Amino acid sequence: MREKPKARLGAALLLFLVFIGCASTKSNVVFRDPKMDFGAIQSVAVMPFTNLTRDTLAGERVRDVFMTMLQATGGLYVIPPGEVGRGISRLSLERPAAPTPEEVTKFAKIVNADAVFTGTLTEYGEVRSGTSTANVISLSLQMMEAQTGRVVWSASSTQGGVTTSDRLFGGGGESMNATVQKAVDDLLEHLFGK
Amino acid sequence: MTIASFSPDKASPQTAEMATVRWKVTATGGVGSKTYSFWSTDGQVETGEQKGALPTWDWSPQVPGTYRVKAVVRDAIGNIVDSGWSTDFRIALTAGLNSLIAVMPLENLTGTPIPVQEVRKSLIEAMKRKGFNLLAENVLEGFLERHRVRYTGGLNRELGKALREETGTNAVLFTSLELYDGSGMPKTALDARLVSTHEKSNILWMDGVGMAGNDAPGFLLLGMVDDPRVLWERATDRLLDSLSRYLSDKKPQDVRKVEKKFLPKSFHGKPSKLPVGKEAFSVAMLPFRNESTRRNAGEILSLHFVRELSKTGNIKVIEPGEVRQVLLRSRTIMEGGLSLPQADILHAELDADLVLTGIVTEYQDFIGGNGNPKVEFSVRVFDMGTRQIVWSSSSYNEGDDGVFFFNLGMVNTANGMASGMVRSVVEKMGAVLERTGGS
Numbered sequence: 001m002r003e004k005p006k007a008r009l010g011a012a013l014l015l016f017l018v019f020i021g022c023a024s025t026k027s028n029v030v031f032r033d034p035k036m037d038f039g040a041i042q043s044v045a046v047m048p049f050t051n052l053t054r055d056t057l058a059g060e061r062v063r064d065v066f067m068t069m070l071q072a073t074g075g076l077y078v079i080p081p082g083e084v085g086r087g088i089s090r091l092s093l094e095r096p097a098a099p100t101p102e103e104v105t106k107f108a109k110i111v112n113a114d115a116v117f118t119g120t121l122t123e124y125g126e127v128r129s130g131t132s133t134a135n136v137i138s139l140s141l142q143m144m145e146a147q148t149g150r151v152v153w154s155a156s157s158t159q160g161g162v163t164t165s166d167r168l169f170g171g172g173g174e175s176m177n178a179t180v181q182k183a184v185d186d187l188l189e190h191l192f193g194k
Numbered sequence: 195m196t197i198a199s200f201s202p203d204k205a206s207p208q209t210a211e212m213a214t215v216r217w218k219v220t221a222t223g224g225v226g227s228k229t230y231s232f233w234s235t236d237g238q239v240e241t242g243e244q245k246g247a248l249p250t251w252d253w254s255p256q257v258p259g260t261y262r263v264k265a266v267v268r269d270a271i272g273n274i275v276d277s278g279w280s281t282d283f284r285i286a287l288t289a290g291l292n293s294l295i296a297v298m299p300l301e302n303l304t305g306t307p308i309p310v311q312e313v314r315k316s317l318i319e320a321m322k323r324k325g326f327n328l329l330a331e332n333v334l335e336g337f338l339e340r341h342r343v344r345y346t347g348g349l350n351r352e353l354g355k356a357l358r359e360e361t362g363t364n365a366v367l368f369t370s371l372e373l374y375d376g377s378g379m380p381k382t383a384l385d386a387r388l389v390s391t392h393e394k395s396n397i398l399w400m401d402g403v404g405m406a407g408n409d410a411p412g413f414l415l416l417g418m419v420d421d422p423r424v425l426w427e428r429a430t431d432r433l434l435d436s437l438s439r440y441l442s443d444k445k446p447q448d449v450r451k452v453e454k455k456f457l458p459k460s461f462h463g464k465p466s467k468l469p470v471g472k473e474a475f476s477v478a479m480l481p482f483r484n485e486s487t488r489r490n491a492g493e494i495l496s497l498h499f500v501r502e503l504s505k506t507g508n509i510k511v512i513e514p515g516e517v518r519q520v521l522l523r524s525r526t527i528m529e530g531g532l533s534l535p536q537a538d539i540l541h542a543e544l545d546a547d548l549v550l551t552g553i554v555t556e557y558q559d560f561i562g563g564n565g566n567p568k569v570e571f572s573v574r575v576f577d578m579g580t581r582q583i584v585w586s587s588s589s590y591n592e593g594d595d596g597v598f599f600f601n602l603g604m605v606n607t608a609n610g611m612a613s614g615m616v617r618s619v620v621e622k623m624g625a626v627l628e629r630t631g632g633s
Contacts, residue, residue: 057485061555068572068588072462080574080583082551085530177556177570177590181459 029140030190033152036145038193041114043077044070044143045084045107049119050097058124059097062139062180066119069184075192079111087111101149108146115152116144125176129162134173136160137183143191155190159183195224200265200277202253207284209392210258217251219265219277226270234263235279243473255285256474257507258443288390288398291441293364295388296329296357297321299338301347301370305489308374313426317369320430324438329363337361347493348515349389358391365390365398367437372494372609373404373559376422381406381559382429383609385497387504388437395513399440400501403429404609446505452621455596456614461587463626466577469547475627476510477503478517478546480532482554482571488608491557495571498616499550506624512544520544531574534581541578548584549576556590559608567593567608573619585623589615 046067051059064081071078087110088096093103097118104116123138140156160179174182203216219230231245236259244251255261262279289295300314321328337360338346341353349357349366357363365388373383383404390396405428407419419425439446468475479500484492496514503511520526520543526536532551540546556570568591575585591614593605605611 057555060485060553064553064555064572065588068462068586069460071583071586072460074462077582078586080531080533080576082528082531082533082536086533086535088530175590175592177459 030155031151031153032190032193033150036152038153041076043079043113044115044117045079045087045111045113046070046081046117047084047088047099047119048097049121049139051124052120052122053124055124059121062121062124062137062184063119065177065180066117066141066184066187069181069188073188073192079113083111099144099149101144104144104149105146114146116146118142118144123158127161130167132162132166134160134162134166135176135179137176137179139183139187141187153191155187157183157186157190159186195267195269195273195275196222197265197267197275197277198222200280202263202280202283206282207286208255209288210255210285213255213285215253215255215283217253217263217265219249219267221249221267221275224267224269224273224275228270229268231266231268232263233266234261236261254473256510258285260284288392288396289365289388289441290443291325291438292327293441294327294329294362295321296334296337296361296363296366298334298346298366298368301368303370303372303490303494304374306374308371310371313371313374314369316426317430320427320434324434326434326438326441329361333361345515345518348518349391349395349513350515350519351395353515354389354391354395363391370494370497372402372497373607374422374426375559379407379606380419380422380425381607382422382426383607384429384433385501386433386437387500388440389513389515395516397500397504397511397513399437400504401433401436401446402498402501402609402613403432404607404613405429406606406610409606452618453614456589456591456611456618458587458589458615458619458622461619461622462585463623464577464582464584466548466584466627467579469579472547474508474510475547476512476545477548477550477575478512478540478544479503479514480517480521480528480549480551482552483528483531485553485555486557486570488557488559491554494557494609495552495554495612495616498612499573499620502613502616502620503550506620509624509627512546516544532576534576537576537578537581547578549578550574551576557608557612565593567605567611569608569611569615571612571615575623585626587619587622589619591615 046063049059049063067078070076087107090110091107093099108116119141121139123136126133127136137160138158142151143153145152159182166173198220200219208215221228230249232243232251234241234243261283264279265277268274297318300310302308302310341356367386367388369384369386371384373381375381385402387400388398390398405425407425410417479496482492482495500511500514503509524539537549540549552571552573554571556568558568560567570590572588574583577584591611593611597604
């Protein structure tokens with residue numbers, strides 16, 4: 001009679017460990033400057049992302065999806081990538097993915113932006129766990145105000161990875177595009193304060 | 195108040211997409227300043243074309259047919275006088291079945307070496323069998339040599355004019371081969387467009403076809419096509435039938451509809467105003483930036499857009515050869531995308547109202563056996579009136595999207611998928627433009 005609760009506890013612990021070990025990664029960190037009037041921002045520029053992954057084109061791909069989805073919200077006007085490129089060339093920015101506050105203010109004046117986004121892509125591609133594989137993305141974004149160049153918003157999101165169901169029932173998870181859209185959706189939700 | 199005269203400066207018939215007919219109305223009597231409005235009808239719909247203080251209207255008909263025109267004049271105190279409908283004014287096709295057509299050397303966008311000469315020869319033979327009036331090969335070769343033509347993927351005005359004057363050619367056929375795979379299950383995809391040699395180098399007709407041997411396997415796989423030559427013949431037949439229908443002034447037989455699965459994954463459209471005095475938006479299509487592993491994917495996708503935009507009938511697509519010429523002349527290099535000063539050049543040189551550009555990140559056909567094609571791209575449209583982006587969308591699909599049983603609904607070529615995806619984008623974009631274009 002006294003063995004039963006222990007066995008149940010053991011089973012529950014085992015189940016918990018299995019779930020913890022196999023759960024997909026999903027983390028969010030958000031900073032929002034309480035003094036900033038986000039309603040005043042109407043046009044934004046998205047700088048090329050810092051790409052820390054092995055896929056050399058991943059940064060541009062994710063940036064493109066982010067720009068389209070940001071524009072699709074209808075809340076902001078996203079300055080075309082060609083205009084951003086022109087601004088970078090005019091200022092001869094050495095590291096456009098990580099501009100200094102002074103560079104941000106000068107750049108924003110040239111392209112007529114109210115805020116500038118920078119981003120870092122730390123993970124992009126397939127991950128393997130045992131025999132299962134799935135796509136994963138890890139992206140962090142910062143928004144800098146055009147007048148002072150200070151960071152007023154930043155957030156990060158990780159989406160995808162091998163889930164429990166992938167491990168138990170197989171399947172390769174979602175496509176890379178769907179995973180990227182989820183991560184960008186997640187970040188936009190934080191940006192617009194939903 | 196009476197109408198003394200109402201007449202065009204050119205007699206009927208005139209040619210669609212080329213002629214500009216000036217209608218002039220003269221009214222005598224009346225009080226104060228007058229307002230003139232011009233109306234046209236194709237026998238079914240009456241369209242208010244122009245209203246204002248001008249007693250003349252420049253009419254540039256785009257669609258062949260028989261029209262009648264009238265003018266209504268109103269004076270300062272509200273007296274109205276109507277000219278009554280004019281006699282029939284016929285607008286003819288720019289090219290007909292007897293038009294002399296030059297078939298340009300094939301543009302190989304497959305990214306792999308293919309027997310271009312043989313493929314072109316079979317296309318020309320098929321055209322001859324169908325009774326097209328083709329420019330003799332030696333005459334075309336002589337012309338290309340004389341003018342040192344190296345780019346055969348498009349036509350610019352100067353070249354079109356020279357071709358017309360020197361050889362009497364009415365139109366030029368450009369064929370771009372996108373896929374030609376004879377290994378395993380054969381697959382083929384090609385686009386063709388007919389461009390007028392007259393002053394504006396208008397795109398008269400454009401169509402494309404993408405086929406795989408296992409598109410319709412049918413009962414006991416009896417519908418499978420294993421021979422690449424048979425598949426090629428079917429593809430060219432379908433394309434040439436479409437061209438033949440256009441030249442015989444018959445309605446196109448395009449039954450393909452927008453499929454829900456191909457709709458863009460995210461998009462945003464903004465109202466865009468039709469410039470004063472224009473009947474339709476003119477669009478300059480730029481090659482997409484290619485970030486995929488497939489060679490020429492940028493050119494391929496821009497051709498898909500040229501085709502689908504041309505088919506709408508209410509958007510005038512500027513011939514890609516013309517756009518290329520302007521970009522070369524202005525030495526424009528679009529690193530990182532199109533900037534506003536570059537878009538201004540296109541606007542000034544080509545009178546483009548909208549500039550369409552984008553990025554293709556995936557354009558994957560599987561070669562041989564079984565597989566799953568993938569296509570991913572994003573599109574941006576600049577409105578030159580507001581100098582802002584009025585459309586942006588991103589699309590992504592795989593061949594087996596929405597397929598659950600027995601491969602029903604499977605798309606086997608990237609061409610087939612890109613066609614559906616681009617059609618969806620164009621339809622959504624067209625809906626936004628239509629909603630706001632006339633305002």
